[in-house]
Amino acid sequence: MDTLFQNLLNALQWGSFYSLIALGYTLVYGVLRLINFAHGDIVMVGAYIAFFIASALLGVYGGIPALPGWVVLALTIPITMVLTSVVGVTLERIAYRPLRRKGANRLYVVITALMAGLILENGNLLLLGASRKKFPELIDKVVYQFGPVSVTNLKIGVILTSILSFVILHMIITRTKAGMAMRAISYDKFAVPLMGIPIDQIIVFTFILGSSMAGLAGILFALSYPILDPYMGISIGWKAFIAAVVGGIGDIRGAFAGGFILGITEIMVVAFFPSSYRDLISFTILLLILTVKPTGLFGMPKTTKI
Amino acid sequence: MNLLEIKDLTQLFSGICAVSELNLEIGHRQLVGLIGPNGAGKTTVFNLVSGFYKPTRGEIIFEGRNLAGLKPHQVSALGITRTFQNIRLWKEMSVLDNILVAQHFQLGYGLGNLFFRTSRYLERESEMRCQALELLEIFKIREYADETPGNLPYGMQRKVEIVRALSSGPKLLLLDEPAAGLQSADVNELIELIKWIFEQFDISIWMIEHQMKVVMTLCSHISVIDFGRLIAQGTPDEIQNNHEVIKAYLGDDNV
Amino acid sequence: MKRLSVPVLLLVLFAVLMGLAWFEVIDVYLQTILLFMGINVIISSSLNLVNGNMGEFSCGHAGFIAVGAYVSSVLSVALFTKSRVFGAPLLPPEWAAFGFPVILIIGGLAAALTGLLVAIPSFRTRDDYLAIITIAANYIIITTIINIDKIGGARGFMGMRRVIFAMEDFAGIPWMILWVFIFMVLTLVIIRRYMSSTYGKGVEAIRQDEVAAEIMSVNTNRVKLITFMLSSGLAGIAGGLYAHAVGYVNPKSFDLLKSTEALVMVYLGGMGSLTGSILSAVLFTLLLELLRPLQIIKWVAIPLLLIIIMQFRPEGIMGHRELSDIFPKLKKFYKFK
Numbered sequence: 026m027d028t029l030f031q032n033l034l035n036a037l038q039w040g041s042f043y044s045l046i047a048l049g050y051t052l053v054y055g056v057l058r059l060i061n062f063a064h065g066d067i068v069m070v071g072a073y074i075a076f077f078i079a080s081a082l083l084g085v086y087g088g089i090p091a092l093p094g095w096v097v098l099a100l101t102i103p104i105t106m107v108l109t110s111v112v113g114v115t116l117e118r119i120a121y122r123p124l125r126r127k128g129a130n131r132l133y134v135v136i137t138a139l140m141a142g143l144i145l146e147n148g149n150l151l152l153l154g155a156s157r158k159k160f161p162e163l164i165d166k167v168v169y170q171f172g173p174v175s176v177t178n179l180k181i182g183v184i185l186t187s188i189l190s191f192v193i194l195h196m197i198i199t200r201t202k203a204g205m206a207m208r209a210i211s212y213d214k215f216a217v218p219l220m221g222i223p224i225d226q227i228i229v230f231t232f233i234l235g236s237s238m239a240g241l242a243g244i245l246f247a248l249s250y251p252i253l254d255p256y257m258g259i260s261i262g263w264k265a266f267i268a269a270v271v272g273g274i275g276d277i278r279g280a281f282a283g284g285f286i287l288g289i290t291e292i293m294v295v296a297f298f299p300s301s302y303r304d305l306i307s308f309t310i311l312l313l314i315l316t317v318k319p320t321g322l323f324g325m326p327k328t329t330k331i
Numbered sequence: 332m333n334l335l336e337i338k339d340l341t342q343l344f345s346g347i348c349a350v351s352e353l354n355l356e357i358g359h360r361q362l363v364g365l366i367g368p369n370g371a372g373k374t375t376v377f378n379l380v381s382g383f384y385k386p387t388r389g390e391i392i393f394e395g396r397n398l399a400g401l402k403p404h405q406v407s408a409l410g411i412t413r414t415f416q417n418i419r420l421w422k423e424m425s426v427l428d429n430i431l432v433a434q435h436f437q438l439g440y441g442l443g444n445l446f447f448r449t450s451r452y453l454e455r456e457s458e459m460r461c462q463a464l465e466l467l468e469i470f471k472i473r474e475y476a477d478e479t480p481g482n483l484p485y486g487m488q489r490k491v492e493i494v495r496a497l498s499s500g501p502k503l504l505l506l507d508e509p510a511a512g513l514q515s516a517d518v519n520e521l522i523e524l525i526k527w528i529f530e531q532f533d534i535s536i537w538m539i540e541h542q543m544k545v546v547m548t549l550c551s552h553i554s555v556i557d558f559g560r561l562i563a564q565g566t567p568d569e570i571q572n573n574h575e576v577i578k579a580y581l582g583d584d585n586v
Numbered sequence: 587m588k589r590l591s592v593p594v595l596l597l598v599l600f601a602v603l604m605g606l607a608w609f610e611v612i613d614v615y616l617q618t619i620l621l622f623m624g625i626n627v628i629i630s631s632s633l634n635l636v637n638g639n640m641g642e643f644s645c646g647h648a649g650f651i652a653v654g655a656y657v658s659s660v661l662s663v664a665l666f667t668k669s670r671v672f673g674a675p676l677l678p679p680e681w682a683a684f685g686f687p688v689i690l691i692i693g694g695l696a697a698a699l700t701g702l703l704v705a706i707p708s709f710r711t712r713d714d715y716l717a718i719i720t721i722a723a724n725y726i727i728i729t730t731i732i733n734i735d736k737i738g739g740a741r742g743f744m745g746m747r748r749v750i751f752a753m754e755d756f757a758g759i760p761w762m763i764l765w766v767f768i769f770m771v772l773t774l775v776i777i778r779r780y781m782s783s784t785y786g787k788g789v790e791a792i793r794q795d796e797v798a799a800e801i802m803s804v805n806t807n808r809v810k811l812i813t814f815m816l817s818s819g820l821a822g823i824a825g826g827l828y829a830h831a832v833g834y835v836n837p838k839s840f841d842l843l844k845s846t847e848a849l850v851m852v853y854l855g856g857m858g859s860l861t862g863s864i865l866s867a868v869l870f871t872l873l874l875e876l877l878r879p880l881q882i883i884k885w886v887a888i889p890l891l892l893i894i895i896m897q898f899r900p901e902g903i904m905g906h907r908e909l910s911d912i913f914p915k916l917k918k919f920y921k922f923k
Contacts, residue, residue: 060714120893129900132643136853137896139846140889147885263721263842270718301740305729308722315715316707381801407803419798421791423906431784432791436803438784442812445783446776452783459784499803 027173032296033289038180038249040288041187044281045242046265047272048194049235051280054269055211056231057125060135063116063142065262067236070145071109071243072253076158078104083161094163101163105244106237113236114229116141122225142259149255160251183245190241191281194234198277203230211275271311273321282322287311332395334359334535335380335411335503340389342375342559349375351559353389357503362529362536364550366543366570368580372559373539374416377505381413382406393503408436412496413505418488420480426491427476430463430498437499463498470494486517490524497532504528506538510545522548547571555579600767607760617763619875621831624766625824626867628773630851631860632820637849638858638906639781640813641793643717646704646724647821647848650697652840653727654822655829658693659746660737662686662830667748671736679752686753686765690826697822698815700727705814709807724842731837742836746829762831769827773820777860780816789813790858850892855902862904 046068053061079101084091092100120141124134167178198204206222207230218224246261247253264287272283290307298306315321335357342350349372357363365373378384380391382403391398398406412433420429438459444452467473472490480488489509496504509525510518522545529536529549540546546553547567554564557579563570570576603620606612612620629651636644664672666682677685704723708716732740753761780786788809791799800806829835851870855862873891877884899905910916 058714060717123897124900127897127900129896130857132637132857133853133896133900133902135643136849137893139849140893143846143889144886144893147882147889151882151886259842263725267718267722270715274714299733301729301733303729304725305733308726308729312707312719312722312726315719319715383797383801402805403800404803404805407801412803413801415798419795421794421798423794424787424790428787428790432787432799432804433802434784435788435805440785442785445785446779448779456784495802 028296030174032292034174034176034180034184036289036292037184037285038288039292040285041183042242042246042261042284043265043268043287044284045187045190045238045245046262047269047280047284048191048277049238050266050269051272051274051277052207052231052235052238055275056207056228057121058131059121060138060266061235062135062138062262062266063145064235064239065258065260065265066142066145067109067113067116067239067258068243068246068262069149069253069255069258070112071105071236071240072160072247072257073149073153073158073243074108074112074240075101075105075244075247076160076253078108079161079163085161094165098163102241102244106240109240109243110233110236113232113239117228117232122228142262146255146259153255158253160247160253162251163248179248183249186241186245190238191277194238194277197234203227207231267308267311271314271321273324276321276323279321279323286314286322333357334361334394335537336390336392337376337380338390338392340376340379340391341387342372342379342384343387349559350379350386350556353556353559353561355554355561355564357535357537359502360533360535361552362525362550363538364546364553365537365539365556366541366546366553367556367562371556371579373556374507375559376556377413377507377539380406380505381411404436407499407501410500410502411505412499412501412503414489414492414496414507414509416508416511418480418485418492420488420492420495422481423479425477425479426467426472426483427460427463429480429491429495430466431459433495433498434459434463466494466498486513486520489513489517489521493524493528497528497534502534504534504536506536506540508539508541510540510542518542518545521545525549596771603763603767604760607763617760618831619871621762621766621827623868623871624770625827625831626851626871627770627864628820628824628827629848630855630867630870631773631777631863632817632824633848634852634855634858634860634863635777635781635789635813635817635820637852638856638863639786639789639793640810641857642810642814643714644720644814644817645717645849646720646722646727646842646845647818648840648842648844649704649720649724649727650701650818650821651825651828651844651848652731652835652837653700654690654693654697654825655835655840656693656731656737656743656825657696657822658689658826659743659829659835661689661692662749663743663745665689666752667745669745669748680756682749682752683756683761686749686761686830687768690765690769690823693826694819694823697825698819700822701815701818702811704818705811709810721842721845724840724845728837728840740837742834744834746835747833750830750833762827766827766831769823773823774860774864776816776820781860785809793858853902854892854895856904856906857902858906859902859904859908861909862902862907865903 046064049064050061053059079097080086082092082097082100120137121134124137164178169176198207206217206227209222210217210224210227265284268283268287269280271286272279272281287307290310291303294303294306333356337353337355340350340353341348353376365376367373375384379386382398382401382405393409393411396409421432439455440452464473464476467476470490472487472494475483475487480491483491493506493509510521513521525536526549528534538546538550550567552564553567553570555562555570555576562575562579563573565573607617629647633644633647636642662682663669665677665685666675666679668674704719708719731737737743750761781789788799788804791804792806792809796806851866852863854870855866873888877887880887
């Protein structure tokens with residue numbers, strides 16, 4: 026029972042990463058019907074940006090006196106989110122938008138996204154070399170004991186941050202004008218420009234939201250697993266996309282729930298089976314969910330109009 | 332025995348009643364109409380008959396056979412084909428190929444024949460091709476056989492779609508607003524075309540149409556539905572003077 | 587003229603390639619590149635059936651390649667060679683020359699059956715859900731292989747070279763060139779016959795308007811299933827050829843990066859264009875080899891190049907056309923449809 030609780034906490038932390046990344050997938054998909062396969066690599070870029078900013082603020086590169094760890098963390102998070110969204114928006118502007126303008130089949134945009142991901146991974150390797158980076162420890166690790174179950178402050182922080190960002194994101198999407206415009210586009214792409222909504226601005230806004238979530242996921246991931254490498258985003262990115270679909274792609278509640286479902290499944294599989302069975306069993310479970318509920322957990326069945 | 336019998340047909344969409352306890356019959360060699368205000372559930376009826384929706388309740392019986400549980404492709408193989416409100420031809424395929432694909436239920440060869448190009452395969456392919464070209468000839472559109480529908484004028488696309496639906500030799504042809512989007516000269520041509528088809532082919536035609544001129548000239552019998560319910564049926568004259576029908580179209584105040 | 591020009595051309599090409607390899611005019615390295623070209627033609631044209639002609643989005647082609655590669659490798663090693671895992675050969679090794687195509691086809695059938703399992707859940711789902719199901723299937727297939735220790739697990743599986751040696755003991759000809767060429771031509775013939783039949787035109791109809799296809803009597807589920815199985819079966823044959831051309835397989839070589847390569851070849855060539863798929867497979871293989879000296883820069887340069895190509899030709903090299911549509915004079919020499 027105690028190990029179950031312990032595992033559940035680990036699963037929530039692990040699911041938090043998937044959820045944050047899945048949110049970015051689902052936002053972009055909802056608005057553009059584009060599977061942004063570069064998204065996992067945006068997370069990797071976010072982690073690296075966080076690494077350089079944190080190192081700079083810690084005075085590793087000289088120039089400034091070393092700041093205390095918690096100040097560094099408080100500064101790194103917003104700066105990383107902003108810079109990561111710059112990367113995401115740049116990708117949209119130079120790679121995706123021109124193709125959309127030319128009326129390319131949307132699958133060509135998906136292939137472009139795959140290629141952009143490869144460039145980010147290998148470009149990183151080229152620029153920074155093969156030596157792995159170790160993310161600095163910014164806050165002292167505190168372990169809370171609840172009977173036999175132990176929790177670190179970091180774990181609580183990660184879980185709370187992801188829940189909080191989901192709540193904020195949900196408010197942005199349901200309460201603000203831009204958010205409502207996003208939902209309007211995913212509902213009817215053709216009517217929206219007629220209503221005087223600037224579609225390109227909304228798309229940029231979507232990429233800002235999605236990529237900043239990816240940046241946040243990058244930092245949290247780097248804090249939890251401090252060894253960075255250029256290919257760290259691939260597997261977690263593909264899996265987060267699957268999580269978003271299982272939740273019901275296009276719906277942020279679905280992405281959030283799907284991320285946690287995948288996280289919990291993976292941790293529970295590892296708890297009871299050899300870890301090499303993780304992908305095998307967890308993906309089989311996800312496929313079964315999709316077979317039973319084809320539109321995902323939160324997806325609404327659409328009736329085809331004739 | 333009637334060609335088509337619809338009994339207590341009901342269709343609910345997440346609680347909303349699109350078709351409600353509809354009872355209808357269509358005989359052999361009839362040209363009949365289905366009218367009603369926008370959103371009355373006319374197309375839903377067609378979608379139910381062609382097997383695209385599964386009815387919530389009720390039965391559809393075609394030539395004595397219950398259509399329950401049949402998929403659309405099976406229904407069309409039995410002899411019910413249709414056209415669509417907004418033309419649904421395969422736009423990047425030639426007109427000839429559009430006709431050929433509609434023969435899918437009677438290909439008469441398996442994959443083995445296909446991959447080995449057996450004589451059976453070659454025979455059937457050339458047979459279907461000849462029949463399709465003949466049909467295009469009959470309708471005087473053979474010259475367009477190799478065009479893609481996208482390059483044809485709208486009225487011609489309508490005609491091709493009707494020919495496609497006829498090509499599999501149906502016993503019941505459903506026309507969903509065939510005159511929608513046509514200019515008045517084309518509408519007259521369409522009326523002639525439908526009349527001609529009805530005379531030449533051993534077929535019943537059931538059409539949804541908003542343009543009263545088309546329905547009133549062509550149909551011998553008309554059913555009117557509103558909010559998914561049958562509110563009247565009869566000859567064109569009876570329908571034109573029916574109190575309920577006028578109320579449904581114009582609202583209570585105008586009566 | 588029309589009927590014979592393509593077979594004659596292919597025979598000449600075949601004779602030239604076999605001759606060049608036999609008299610060692612081209613070295614083993616060049617031969618390997620030629621083999622990869624042929625295998626990639628099978629991979630891209632088979633994926634094109636689903637992604638181009640049918641308009642679905644399958645992302646896990648490498649999974650089916652892996653199934654074919656492993657099934658045929660295990661069979662050929664067990665049947666024709668003495669190995670540590672399977673012991674003495676079950677059949678006389680010199681039979682390998684005739685047994686090999688049968689084994690390849692068995693590998694293809696295994697991949698087609700896997701395709702069947704993958705395709706069934708995709709019926710109930712729509713849009714891009716096939717993408718997700720195939721990605722998940724790719725993961726599942728690879729982890730399954732990793733967990734079967736008998737065939738090497740994560741270490742990989744080898745011994746296929748000895749099968750080639752067994753064939754060479756029977757007759758000293760460049761066997762792999764022979765088999766890759768034969769199966770490549772066979773693949774193209776199968777796909778062409780399929781897509782030019784009325785049955786296959788149903789596949790195009792599904793892409794252009796699935797609702798209309800179903801209502802106009804196309805059994806869409808069945809057509810989709812058969813097309814998907816055909817595509818994955820051919821991928822399995824490509825996998826078997828790949829495994830024997832390289833002599834060694836490893837689950838990692840069939841991950842999503844390999845699937846991505848297959849996708850790139852399809853979309854670079856043009857969705858639904860068979861000649862486009864052939865062209866892009868050849869070009870892509872050449873590009874990979876030419877840029878090999880750049881090492882890691884290659885993996886930045888190639889994606890960048892592809893992004894730029896797509897900006898200029900957002901419908902791929904050929905678009906949805908065949909070579910004979912662009913150069914109508916070619917129709918004098920061969921008939922495509």
